[in-house]
Amino acid sequence: MRRGGGGGGGGLHHGGAVARAGRVLRAAAAAFFHGYHCYTSVAGLLVLPFSAAVLASGAAAASSGTLRAVSARMRGVFDAAGFPPSAFFALLNAKLSQTVFTFTAALPFALTFLLLAKACVAAMLRPDDAAGGGGAARRRRAEGRAPVALPPCASVAGAYPALVATHLLGSFVMLSANAAVFSLLFLAFNGADLLGLTSHPATLALSAAGAIAYSVAVGIATVVCNLAVVVAAMERRAGHAALLRACVVIRGRVPTALALALPTNLGMAAAEALFQLRVVSHHRRAAGWTKLAPGVAGEAFSIAYIHALCVVLEIIVSCMFYRSCTRSDADELRELEPDDKGDLQA
Template identity: 45%
Template sequence: MGKVIKTLRKSINAFLHFYHSLASIAAILIFPFSASVILSQSLSPSYFPILRTLYHRIQLLFQAAGFPASSQFFSLLNLKLSQTIFSFTATLPFTLTLLLLAKASVILIVKEFPCKRFTPPPFSSLLRLFSFLLPTHLFNSFIILSANAAFFSIIFLVFNVFDALHISSVNVILVLSAGSAIFYSIVLANTMVVCNLAIVVAAMESCGGYLPILKACVLIRGREATAITLALPANLAMAAIEALFQYRIMKPWKNSRSFSVSVIWEAFSIAYMHSLLIVIDVIINCMLYKSCRKSSWESGVDYHLELELEEEDLEA
């Protein structure tokens, strides 16, 4: 817990030290992405035809796979999956351009922290980092998709085995649903932590594609609990921001079908807070990277040698 608090303190210090530069990045580069994310995540299938169609398609897939239609877990999972797929597609242009440029800028700013002065990097350095982050992000998307596919394959087998054994009472379905929720949370949390750290590795070590993901797995080995704990504050805060947008902006709109000037201003403020949280999340991952590298060096573990052994195991 001490390492978590120390890393969070360093992250907040770095954010405050470079506040003006980081706040500008949040307002100019990340804001369009944040606005599109919280808007797409707050849409309901009952009000949006495309989302409603996607929801019903996933529901049919769940029914064909044998998942219990009465399970509230799979109903909520269906809604969240349809919103996530729609949000991913709708925000993809911003993700592959502005968001990656913003992450490259943030990493360049906090890379040498603590330093007393910040000199804006040349645009060529930013584009060079972007060329590493883009393929890494694409591989991250593939890893997240694979993790979800693996989870649903395992859950599909479990539910069908219980159904074949004629064990399908309400209590059994409830226990399996609860276990599935916990298992899915663990799988998704570990996957997201590795993918977020891989973005920082790609920028720090000037590499792209699958290699940063492999390096992130080596760095985070034995420190999974610390990494997940560090990821919780920013992610919980983003979830709270999305809920606030739903309550303060979308709920009044559903009731009156109109926006006042104050509500529009509040919507912009909420989106900007979401942008700042993304900046803080990138900084936390930068500090986590530095902490992992420092721990490896202090423990006498050759990080690059361990990585080479991992690559040889994969090739074998």
């Protein structure tokens, strides 16, 4: 089989980013259902506290004085920077304030339960060359087709420090990406003001361009930071070494990474919206959490568990994407060949 293109981008060169993302998603779904009991145990024991913290912080954000203070501070920064009053910046201010509040409230759970879950899932999907069984067996373990079992505590504990360092560096990178985009928006809007482009159509067009640039920059930074945590778990790299390795691995595959991030993030967003609709709205009508009916409390637990499953699926997708990026061309050709070839020997 011949495939077009050079070796600079690595991986499969035929097909588009959506086709490659579909292959990774199918492999991740197969791995999840193959080790269903192990992955659901990780979701219930490790990810569930993190998901509950995220949902609870989102529910408390609407009536939090801290959120209002953060929003007022950011509005003051936007006004001082000379950003025009528009619906785009009002929405950006609201979403950023809620993101900062939720991130801060759930940070202790992210540094403990979430990172332990990532280390656990990565250990289950990490190929072990010392385990023997030949190249085919290692490929089956890497693709999630071999028997799945929960990893030993020593393996998870050994990867945990690298994950913490990488997660904290990734948070700083996300902050830097937001600051860089805001700096560019500041230059663009003030340059337009100096050139006299202050009409409503010009401001609207510049705001739309700023929204696209912000979404692309934050999306790329997010997928790189998430992949860096997977690299830290798989390769035992930490901090900037894992981040640089993630940048090398993802080179030429950014559209695929963005396409892979969409389904799981939509699932988590749907769970958060369902929690707001079914639990938070009932809380507002009941005027207190102590008056929640047992059925509503059961719904809250179920939605938190659904959110946890989406988080576990996101981790599996990231691990399978990492495997697809680091897999060599020879491995891909062997994967396309049938496993049982004894009758075809010449």
